[in-house]
Amino acid sequence: MKYLICTLFSLALSAEAKIKVVTTTPDIAQVVRAIGQDQVEVQSLLNGSEDPHFAEARPDYILKVNRADIVCAMGLELEVGWLPKVLSKSGNSKIQDGGAGSCFLGKTVKPLEIPKGIVDRSLGDVHAHGNPHFNLDPLKLAEGGQEVVRVLSIALPSQEAFFQKNYDTFKKTMADLHAQVAKNLPKIKVMEYHKEFTYFFKSYGLESAGSLEDKPGMPPSAARMALAAKMAKEQNVKILLASPSAPHKTLERFQELSGVKVVTVPSYVQTKGEAVSVEALQKILGNAIQ
Amino acid sequence: MRSLVLILLLASAPHAHAQILQNMQSAAALDFVAPLHFEDSTENKLDVRSAELIFFGPLDPTFDATLNFAAHNEEGEFVAEVHEAYVGSSKLIPNSRFRAGKFFLGVGKLNQTHRHDWAFVSAPRVQSDFFGEEGVADTGAEFSTLLPTEAYWDITVGVTNGYTYGSHDHHDEHGHGEGEKPHVPTHYLHAVNFVDMGESGALQWGANYLGRTDAEELKTQLYGFDFVFKKTEGKTTRLLVQSELWYRNQSGPGLETTEEIGAYVFPQTALSERLFLGLRMDLFSELNRTSVSDGSRQGNLNYAVAPTLTFKNSEFSLLRVAYTYDNQTYQGESDTINQKLEFQWVAILGAHPAHSF
Numbered sequence: 104m105k106y107l108i109c110t111l112f113s114l115a116l117s118a119e120a121k122i123k124v125v126t127t128t129p130d131i132a133q134v135v136r137a138i139g140q141d142q143v144e145v146q147s148l149l150n151g152s153e154d155p156h157f158a159e160a161r162p163d164y165i166l167k168v169n170r171a172d173i174v175c176a177m178g179l180e181l182e183v184g185w186l187p188k189v190l191s192k193s194g195n196s197k198i199q200d201g202g203a204g205s206c207f208l209g210k211t212v213k214p215l216e217i218p219k220g221i222v223d224r225s226l227g228d229v230h231a232h233g234n235p236h237f238n239l240d241p242l243k244l245a246e247g248g249q250e251v252v253r254v255l256s257i258a259l260p261s262q263e264a265f266f267q268k269n270y271d272t273f274k275k276t277m278a279d280l281h282a283q284v285a286k287n288l289p290k291i292k293v294m295e296y297h298k299e300f301t302y303f304f305k306s307y308g309l310e311s312a313g314s315l316e317d318k319p320g321m322p323p324s325a326a327r328m329a330l331a332a333k334m335a336k337e338q339n340v341k342i343l344l345a346s347p348s349a350p351h352k353t354l355e356r357f358q359e360l361s362g363v364k365v366v367t368v369p370s371y372v373q374t375k376g377e378a379v380s381v382e383a384l385q386k387i388l389g390n391a392i393q
Numbered sequence: 394m395r396s397l398v399l400i401l402l403l404a405s406a407p408h409a410h411a412q413i414l415q416n417m418q419s420a421a422a423l424d425f426v427a428p429l430h431f432e433d434s435t436e437n438k439l440d441v442r443s444a445e446l447i448f449f450g451p452l453d454p455t456f457d458a459t460l461n462f463a464a465h466n467e468e469g470e471f472v473a474e475v476h477e478a479y480v481g482s483s484k485l486i487p488n489s490r491f492r493a494g495k496f497f498l499g500v501g502k503l504n505q506t507h508r509h510d511w512a513f514v515s516a517p518r519v520q521s522d523f524f525g526e527e528g529v530a531d532t533g534a535e536f537s538t539l540l541p542t543e544a545y546w547d548i549t550v551g552v553t554n555g556y557t558y559g560s561h562d563h564h565d566e567h568g569h570g571e572g573e574k575p576h577v578p579t580h581y582l583h584a585v586n587f588v589d590m591g592e593s594g595a596l597q598w599g600a601n602y603l604g605r606t607d608a609e610e611l612k613t614q615l616y617g618f619d620f621v622f623k624k625t626e627g628k629t630t631r632l633l634v635q636s637e638l639w640y641r642n643q644s645g646p647g648l649e650t651t652e653e654i655g656a657y658v659f660p661q662t663a664l665s666e667r668l669f670l671g672l673r674m675d676l677f678s679e680l681n682r683t684s685v686s687d688g689s690r691q692g693n694l695n696y697a698v699a700p701t702l703t704f705k706n707s708e709f710s711l712l713r714v715a716y717t718y719d720n721q722t723y724q725g726e727s728d729t730i731n732q733k734l735e736f737q738w739v740a741i742l743g744a745h746p747a748h749s750f
Contacts, residue, residue, distance in 0.1 A: 152627070153625065153627065153628075154627050154628035156628065157627075157628035157629075159595075159623065159625065159748075159750050160747055160748065160749055160750055161587070161589075161595055161750050162545040162547065162585070162587035162597055162750055163545060163587055163589050163595070165539070165545070165547075166539065166545045166587075169488060169539050183747070184708070184747055184748075185747050185748075186747070187746070187747045188746075188747035188748065188749055190483075191457070191483045191490065192483065192490065192537075192547070192749070193483065193539070194483050194486070194487065194488040194489045194490050194537075194538065194539055195483075195487075195488070196483070196484035196485070196487070199483065199484055200451070201454055202484075224707070224709060224742075227707075228707075228708070320707065320708070321707060322666060322667065346627075347627060348626075348627025348628045348629075350665070350666050
């Protein structure tokens with residue numbers, strides 16, 4: 104009996120010792136699980152079907168963040184419309200900006216498309232620190248993993264080497280995945296509805312004719328559609344990728360005008376469905392291009 | 394006008410010292426409204442209903458601060474005033490946050506949402522009668538805590554000076570003047586719960602109490618219920634249902650007790666990513682109104698419907714048109730009908746703070 108109690112007690116202790124990590128997207132949740140392994144308990148606020156630009160500061164998010172040791176977000180202003188409210192209403196000092204549990208993967212990523220000159224809203228929803236959709240490039244996602252190593256090591260310094268070793272493995276897994284997907288990708292000319300596939304295109308050397316949105320976050324006008332369709336025809340664009348939140352009628356109209364194949368694909372790992380991991384999502388995107 | 398110039402100068406200061414004040418964010422919100430009253434055209438004009446300047450950011454590693462100036466057109470002159478000026482923290486007390494200073498009281502839904510962020514143009518009667526056109530802002534302290542329960546329970550309590558409260562005049566945006574020392578300061582409680590319905594949507598509801606006894610010993614007690622339901626797909630809120638129900642009881646020495654009840658419900662659906670159609674329905678009744686002629690209880694009901702169409706050009710600018718049909722009925726008297734069309738344009742410059750659910 105005494106042995107049983109001791110075993111249960113030690114099990115309880117080990118369960119308590121797990122670092123509670125809340126992530127904004129399932130993509131980051133996978134990174135944290137890969138690096139933290141059995142030392143972390145991870146849950147994602149979003150399920151991958153939402154647009155992280157426009158998520159809501161839902162009270163259930165506030166509750167999850169309230170009980171977290173670490174909150175990991177993409178950063179680069181992707182979650183700026185709702186995450187600050189979630190953090191401030193959580194009453195959890197650890198995970199606030201500057202706290203030991205504050206983790207933004209974008210801090211360790213070299214972003215693409217950092218705007219130059221004066222940045223204002225006449226340019227649309229431009230992110231001053233660069234394009235935040237780096238999750239679609241496995242190599243960039245691995246870059247972001249360094250931030251996860253940093254915060255996990257602060258939370259559990261005794262496991263720093265363990266986290267670093269796991270990170271190295273994760274980085275290699277992402278590099279292998281990248282090589283595998285790259286092997287089968289034809290070098291065709293592509294487009295995107297919103298600039299959320301830019302990292303994927305760039306990483307795999309796919310030449311992009313740009314986005315259908317003239318300005319980020321602003322649905323294209325009829326004139327823009329006609330111009331983009333003409334340009335797509337002239338430049339022999341083969342495919343346009345869009346996420347499920349892009350307006351369907353606009354996409355159908357563009358396909359009619361341009362003859363370019365429009366494919367709707369997830370742009371984040373999802374907690375349900377086919378894109379349940381970074382690997383699965385990369386393969387879906389790779390298949391869409393073929 | 395002079396004060397507005399001073400504010401604008403203050404607003405331009407951070408640019409000159411960007412290195413020092415880079416953590417201070419600023420925003421400006423312009424709210425243009427043009428009402429077209431069918432029965433009385435004296436107020437039919439395009440006007441800047443409010444021009445707000447908001448500054449917010451961390452003071453230091455522990456505290457945050459918010460400063461919000463708003464200017465309203467009051468008898469031809471834009472009078473700028475401090476709407477909110479408070480310091481608070483969510484880092485000092487575990488699971489809790491607090492603020493001290495001047496702020497819109499944390500009760501209900503509309504009262505703690507800046508008017509340019511409302512889902513419709515004008516206040517329903519229950520809001521304008523119980524809180525003023527724009528809401529009750531007062532100076533005091535407010536404390537909120539998340540209960541350590543499985544479900545989300547956020548409890549807010551607050552006490553404010555209570556020298557002024559809302560507006561006593563419907564044409565006033567909210568109370569002005571110094572007021573008088575109340576017998577019991579304004580105090581309130583707001584308990585908020587959240588229900589996640591998965592793919593069907595999410596519901597937040599709250600129960601409210603607010604009390605105050607003014608300098609003339611008029612005791613006011615308000616009990617309220619608020620809820621917001623949202624079903625979101627991708628980036629679009631496909632369905633929004635927002636509602637508040639309030640009951641007010643006022644009594645005092647030498648005064649007859651008055652009881653009033655009012656509510657609104659506003660369902661809104663997305664017609665597209667940028668176009669939204671809503672219909673607000675308002676009810677208001679004085680429960681113990683008596684007839685002037687014989688002193689008997691006089692049945693009465695004020696009801697209104699306001700279909701509202703909103704076009705969001707972007708996250709930072711929207712155009713809105715609303716038609717309001719308002720009917721005041723008193724038993725034994727003929728109905729008073731008021732109709733109006735309202736056009737609204739909201740424009741936000743700069744870094745607007747993130748919104749609550």
